[in-house]
Amino acid sequence: MKKLANSLLNESTKSIIRSSEIYQLLFNKIHSSKLAVAGKKLDICANEIAIYLLQCGKGKYVLRDKICLEIGSGWLLTHSLVFYLLGAKKVYATDVYPLLQTENIFKAVCKSVHWSVLDSLSTFEDREIIRLRLEKLLSLKQLSVEALQDLGIEYIAPIDLSQIMPSSEKIDFIFSKSVLEHVPVDDVVPLLKNLVSSLSEDGFMFHLIHLLDHKNLNERPFDFFVYQQAAYSIELQSRWGNRIRRSQWAQIFSNLKDVDSKFLFEWSCKDRELPEKIDPSIQYIDEEDLRISHIGVLGEFTSLPKVKS
Numbered sequence: 001m002k003k004l005a006n007s008l009l010n011e012s013t014k015s016i017i018r019s020s021e022i023y024q025l026l027f028n029k030i031h032s033s034k035l036a037v038a039g040k041k042l043d044i045c046a047n048e049i050a051i052y053l054l055q056c057g058k059g060k061y062v063l064r065d066k067i068c069l070e071i072g073s074g075w076l077l078t079h080s081l082v083f084y085l086l087g088a089k090k091v092y093a094t095d096v097y098p099l100l101q102t103e104n105i106f107k108a109v110c111k112s113v114h115w116s117v118l119d120s121l122s123t124f125e126d127r128e129i130i131r132l133r134l135e136k137l138l139s140l141k142q143l144s145v146e147a148l149q150d151l152g153i154e155y156i157a158p159i160d161l162s163q164i165m166p167s168s169e170k171i172d173f174i175f176s177k178s179v180l181e182h183v184p185v186d187d188v189v190p191l192l193k194n195l196v197s198s199l200s201e202d203g204f205m206f207h208l209i210h211l212l213d214h215k216n217l218n219e220r221p222f223d224f225f226v227y228q229q230a231a232y233s234i235e236l237q238s239r240w241g242n243r244i245r246r247s248q249w250a251q252i253f254s255n256l257k258d259v260d261s262k263f264l265f266e267w268s269c270k271d272r273e274l275p276e277k278i279d280p281s282i283q284y285i286d287e288e289d290l291r292i293s294h295i296g297v298l299g300e301f302t303s304l305p306k307v308k309s
Contacts, residue, residue, distance in 0.1 A: 028075060028099060028101055029101060029103075029104075031075065032075035032076055032099075032101035032104040033101075033104050033107070035075060035076060035104075035108070036076060036104040036105070036107040036108040036111065037107065037108075037111050040074070040075070040078045040108050041108050041111055042078055042081060042082070042108055042109045042112035042117055043112035043113045043114070043116040043117045043120070044112070045078040045079050045081070045082050046082050046085070046112075046116070046117045046120040046121050047116065047120045048079075048177070049079060049082045049083075049086075049120075049121075049175075050121060050123060050124070052175075052206050052208070052296065053123075053124060053206075054123070055264045055265065055296060055298075056204065056206055056264065056298050058124070058204075059123070059124065060123070060124060060125070061087070061124070061125060062086070062124050062173075063083055063086040063087055063088045063125070063172075064086070064087035064088075064125060065087060065088075065089045066087075066088050066089060066172035066173055067088070067089060067090045067091075067092075067169060067170070067171050067172050067173075067200075068080070068083045068088045068090070068091045068092070068171070068172065068173045068174070068175065069091075069092045069094065069166070069171045069173070069174045069175070069195075070083070070091065070092070070093045070094065070175050070176070071094055071095075071161060071174065071175070071176040071180075071195075072094075072095055072096070072176055072177070072178075072182075073093035073094060073095050073100070073155070073157075074095065074099055075099045075100060075101045075104070076100075076101065076104060076105050076108050077093045077100065077105060077153065077155065078105075078108050079175060079177065080093040080153050081105075081108075081109065081137065081153070082121070083153075083175075084133060084137075084151050084152060084153060085117070085121055085125070085130050085133045085134060085137075086121060086124055086125050086130070087125050087129065087133075089152060090152050090154070091152055091153045091154070092154055092156060092166045092167060092171075093148075093153055093154065093155045094155075094156045094157060094159050094161060094166055095156075095157040095158065095159070096157070096159065096160055096161075097157060097158055098157040098158055099157065100145075100155055100157065102142075102143055102144050102145060102148075103142075105143040106140070106141060106142065106143050109134075109137050109138060109143070110138060114134060117130070117134060118130055118131060118134070136151075137151075154166070160187075161191050161194055161195070162183070162188075162190040162191035162194060163190075163194075165194055165198050170198060170199065170200035170203065171198045171199055171200060171203055172199075172200050172202070172204075173204060173205065173206075174195050174199070174203070174204075174205035174206075175205070175206055175207075176206075176207045176208070177208045178208060178209070178210040179207070179209075180207050180209045181209050181210050181211060181214075181241045181242055181244070182214075182237070182238050182239075182241065182242070183238075183242060184237045184238060184242060185237060185242050185243075185244065188242065188244065188252060189252060189255075192252065192253070192256055193256065196256050196257070196258055196259045196299070196301070197258075199258075199259070199299075199301040200301065201301060201303070202301065203300075203301045204298065204299060204300040205259075205298070205299045206264075206296070206297070206298055206299075207296070207297045207299075208294065208297075209249065209294065209295050209296075209297065210241070210293070210294055211241070211244070211245065211246065211292055211293055211294065211295065212241065212269060212293050213225075213240055214239065214240045214241050215240045219272075220272070221269055221272050221293070222269075222272060222273075222274050222290065222291075223275065224236075224240050224241060224243055225243065225274070225275050225278045225282055225290070226275045226277060226278070226279060227279060228281065229279065229281035232281075243282055244283075245282070245283060245284045245285075245289050245290065245292065246266060246289055246292040246295055247283070247284060247285045247289045248283050248284075249295060249297070250263065253297060253299065256299070258301060258302060258303065259299045259300065259301055259302060260299070260300050260302045261297060261298065261299040261300075262297070262298055263295055263296065263297055263298075264296040264297070264298050265294075265295070265296045266292050266294065266295045266296070267293050267294040268288065268291045268292055268293055269291055269292075269293040274287070274290060274291070278290070
C-alpha cells in the first residue's frame, strides 16, 4: 500500500508539474503575441533606444561594428534587432529564463510603422543602411534562432550574469530595460561588477530601472514596502522587485570601480498613497526617495581612478 501511495503521489506531482509547464508555454505564446503588436513592436523599441542614446549623449555611428549585450531580452528580442539595424557587429541577447518565442518576432517587425523606425534611428546611422537592414529583416519571414545568428544576434538563456558573462570578449554597449529591479539584492553588486569588467575601453551601459511594485503597478505600486525582510523571499524579489530605492542605487553605482555613472533622469509616482508603515528593512532617505518610480543610469568605462569629493 505504501508503495502504491508513493506511486500515486509521484504521478500526481508529475501531473501538477506538467500542467504548470503547459500553462507557462501557453502564457509565453499568448503574451509574446500581444507584445508583438503593442509595447515590443520594432518601431516602439527603436524610438526607445533613440531616446536613451540621445540622453546618453551618443551620436552618429555609435553602434556601428560594435559588440552589444542586452540583459533580459525577453520573449521577442526587439531591442536586440534595433542594435542590428544600427550596425552592431555582434549582439548577445541574454535572459535568466528561456522566454524567446521566435514565431512572434516577425510580427513585431512587420506590424511596426517602418518609416517611424527609420526616422527614429537615422540620427545614429545612415538612413539608407538602416533601410536595407530593415528590408532584410522583412524578407526573412521566419526569424528563427539560426536566422538571428546569421544577423549576428546570439540568444543565450538561461544565464545568470552575476555568475558568468556570455563571452570573454569586451562589450561596447550594455543595455537593460526594467530588468535590474528584478535581480535579487545579493546579486546586484556581483552582476554590475561583471558588467563593468566586460566593458571595452570606450564602452558604456544604459539601464532603465523601474522601482515600483510589479505585482500591481497601476493601483498599489508601493505595497511591497510593508513586507518584512525575512518574508520577502528571493522569488518575490525577482517577481515583484528588489525594493532598492533611488538613493541606494546611487550608492551602488558610485562604488563601482572603472566606471563613471550618472543618473540621466528620474521619474516619480505622486498620485498613489504610501503604506502607513514602511518596513525597517527598506533603505531610504525621505518620502521622495520612496516615490521615485524610474531611473535612467549611464555608466561609461574609465581607466582613471575616481576622485573622492
